[in-house]
Amino acid sequence: MLGTGILKGLYITAKNLVGSYYSSERLTTIQYPEQRAQLPENYRNFPFLVYDGEDAIDGLRCTACKMCEKECPPQCIYIIPERDEKGKLQKKPKVFDIDISVCMGCGICAEVCPFESIKMDHHFEVAQRNRFAGLLLHREQLAKSNKYYHSIRPKEATAVDESLAEEKRKAEEKAKAAAAAKEAAAKAAAAKAADAAKAKTDDLEEKKN
Amino acid sequence: MSLSEPIPGSTIRAVHDDFHGDLLEVSMGPHHPSTHGVFRMIVTLDGEVVVKLKPVFGYLHRNHEKLAENNAYLASIPYTDRLDYLCSLTNNWAYVHAVEKLSGIEVPERAEYLRVILGELTRLINHCCLVGFLLNDLGTSFTPLLYSLRERERMLDMIEALTGSRMMCNFMRFGGLRTDVSSEWLAQLKTYLDTTFARYLDEQDALLTGNEILLARTQGVGVLKSDLAINAGITGPMLRASGINYDIRKVDKYSIYDRFDFRVPLGDHSDTYDRYMMRMLEMHESVKIIQQAIKDIPEGPFIDPKAKNRGLRPKAGEAYARIEGPKGEIGFHLISDGTGNPYRYRVRPPSLINLTVLEDMCLGQTLADTVIILGSVDIVLGEVDR
Numbered sequence: 001m002l003g004t005g006i007l008k009g010l011y012i013t014a015k016n017l018v019g020s021y022y023s024s025e026r027l028t029t030i031q032y033p034e035q036r037a038q039l040p041e042n043y044r045n046f047p048f049l050v051y052d053g054e055d056a057i058d059g060l061r062c063t064a065c066k067m068c069e070k071e072c073p074p075q076c077i078y079i080i081p082e083r084d085e086k087g088k089l090q091k092k093p094k095v096f097d098i099d100i101s102v103c104m105g106c107g108i109c110a111e112v113c114p115f116e117s118i119k120m121d122h123h124f125e126v127a128q129r130n131r132f133a134g135l136l137l138h139r140e141q142l143a144k145s146n147k148y149y150h151s152i153r154p155k156e157a158t159a160v161d162e163s164l165a166e167e168k169r170k171a172e173e174k175a176k177a178a179a180a181a182k183e184a185a186a187k188a189a190a191a192k193a194a195d196a197a198k199a200k201t202d203d204l205e206e207k208k209n
Numbered sequence: 210m211s212l213s214e215p216i217p218g219s220t221i222r223a224v225h226d227d228f229h230g231d232l233l234e235v236s237m238g239p240h241h242p243s244t245h246g247v248f249r250m251i252v253t254l255d256g257e258v259v260v261k262l263k264p265v266f267g268y269l270h271r272n273h274e275k276l277a278e279n280n281a282y283l284a285s286i287p288y289t290d291r292l293d294y295l296c297s298l299t300n301n302w303a304y305v306h307a308v309e310k311l312s313g314i315e316v317p318e319r320a321e322y323l324r325v326i327l328g329e330l331t332r333l334i335n336h337c338c339l340v341g342f343l344l345n346d347l348g349t350s351f352t353p354l355l356y357s358l359r360e361r362e363r364m365l366d367m368i369e370a371l372t373g374s375r376m377m378c379n380f381m382r383f384g385g386l387r388t389d390v391s392s393e394w395l396a397q398l399k400t401y402l403d404t405t406f407a408r409y410l411d412e413q414d415a416l417l418t419g420n421e422i423l424l425a426r427t428q429g430v431g432v433l434k435s436d437l438a439i440n441a442g443i444t445g446p447m448l449r450a451s452g453i454n455y456d457i458r459k460v461d462k463y464s465i466y467d468r469f470d471f472r473v474p475l476g477d478h479s480d481t482y483d484r485y486m487m488r489m490l491e492m493h494e495s496v497k498i499i500q501q502a503i504k505d506i507p508e509g510p511f512i513d514p515k516a517k518n519r520g521l522r523p524k525a526g527e528a529y530a531r532i533e534g535p536k537g538e539i540g541f542h543l544i545s546d547g548t549g550n551p552y553r554y555r556v557r558p559p560s561l562i563n564l565t566v567l568e569d570m571c572l573g574q575t576l577a578d579t580v581i582i583l584g585s586v587d588i589v590l591g592e593v594d595r
């Protein structure tokens with residue numbers, strides 16, 4: 001019969017309208033900014049730099065290895081490593097800038113960083129009055145504490161902490177082993193020297209006799 | 210040349226005609242809500258009937274291919290997200306498929322399953338959008354569109370929880386995926402498809418498929434003859450709506466599609482209604498594929514640990530790989546000269562090639578019909594213009 005399709009359609013829309021008062025399944029809007037959706041842990045927006053300890057700049061994990069700068073597809077990271085007075089590299093960034101007006105939030109920098117230093121942020125309200133300078137973030141703005149990292153990505157941050165602790169433990173063990181080896185070597189050398197000295201004195205004594 | 214005489218060699222009548230009135234040229238777009246982006250149609254009208262249609266595109270050109278030729282292989286993956294931004298995962302897939310072919314990388318079993326699941330989920334998202342927007346073009350002003358977008362939003366939430374981003378997923382890697390997919394996520398997807406999404410499909414069917422207005426507006430409109438479809442290289446649901454059984458998932462059996470039991474819907478009348486139905490039926494088939502894949506998915510690595518992603522330098526050579534994207538055949542042609550970036554990088558975009566027959570479908574139809582014909586082609590300008 002002509003019109004049944006239309007009536008059926010109206011029934012569906014009526015069901016949805018009435019349903020939106022009862023079931024959250026059918027009412028899906030959120031009144032932003034008063035209400036906010038819970039962001040999933042994996043959500044990524046722009047990168048930030050993790051620091052350990054209290055001081056943001058001293059605690060940066062970044063070693064200025066420039067791996068992220070090289071791999072970033074739109075080339076929006078800019079790094080100058082720190083040098084001391086003699087011009088020796090300090091394994092710290094002197095300048096670490098990210099132009100987030102160019103950054104596309106792909107997450108490749110966080111993927112390639114070997115020192116777990118650069119991570120993807122959850123902060124998305126980045127509107128600025130100043131279109132160029134305001135969106136060029138320097139290391140002071142990029143540095144965020146490990147605590148913050150834990151607050152946005154608890155699972156990932158815990159795993160990272162564990163692997164860093166493991167690495168540190170291994171490095172310490174290695175250092176200890178190296179130190180022990182050195183000590184042993186030193187002892188052995190000393191013993192040898194003592195032996196040699198003893199042999200000499202023995203020799204001398206023999207000669208005396 | 211007088212405007213009162215027909216243009217020599219053209220079938221179009223003279224511009225001035227005292228009896229029939231003048232021909233009128235209308236420029237639709239580049240900013241027009243029905244063109245789905247910055248796309249322009251210069252339509253010549255005789256009364257209300259289209260006698261000529263000239264598509265103009267290129268407003269969204271971003272130099273995609275040249276950028277990729279100057280970037281490392283890995284760095285191009287996030288750019289492929291931005292081709293057809295509704296289906297970034299299938300774009301990723303087609304690209305990594307081409308690189309894997311070029312450099313002979315094997316993909317572990319689990320990764321293949323996950324790729325199928327994500328690819329079909331992308332198809333659902335794309336078809337949801339298409340059905341919603343097509344009906345919006347028809348003038349149903351938002352109700353079906355919002356129902357479709359509501360479901361799409363739920364699927365995007367799941368994709369966001371997995372990949373970190375709703376649309377710019379950047380998730381596939383050479384030899385597998387960026388991260389593993391948890392079993393909770395798969396279970397959540399399964400529950401969603403079984404309950405909410407199944408209800409959506411039923412509702413959409415009840416709301417629209419038998420609706421008299423929809424039938425009157427779409428049946429017999431924008432017919433695309435099958436021989437023209439083949440000659441023009443049309444692929445995807447548009448080709449199948451013209452009755453040609455050609456689905457790359459069945460023809461090439463790439464990845465592991467030979468393990469799943471699904472059917473390929475075919476159209477009979479080659480009109481806009483068939484193209485609409487094609488999408489509705491394909492959604493049912495995609496749900497079936499995802500459910501089978503979730504059931505059979507094995508444990509194992511999600512990426513080949515030997516596969517090199519950073520600093521990949523394939524041996525000199527070339528490869529073309531294609532997959533059945535939601536819009537048709539999406540393929541990548543790569544030529545390597547042995548360095549860290551491709552010598553030539555070429556995308557075969559389904560939207561652009563499907564758009565080439567727009568004029569043939571629109572001639573003799575009314576202006577209002579061109580809007581729904583364009584809607585049924587399913588274009589995304591990010592991919593048309595690259």
Ligand code: SF4
Nearest residue numbers: 062063065066068113
């Ligand atoms: S953020 Fe990581 S990859 Fe980038 S320079 Fe610092 S340590 Fe290297």
Ligand code: SF4
Nearest residue numbers: 072103104106107109
């Ligand atoms: S997220 Fe991507 S675009 Fe942004 S800085 Fe990192 S690598 Fe570059």
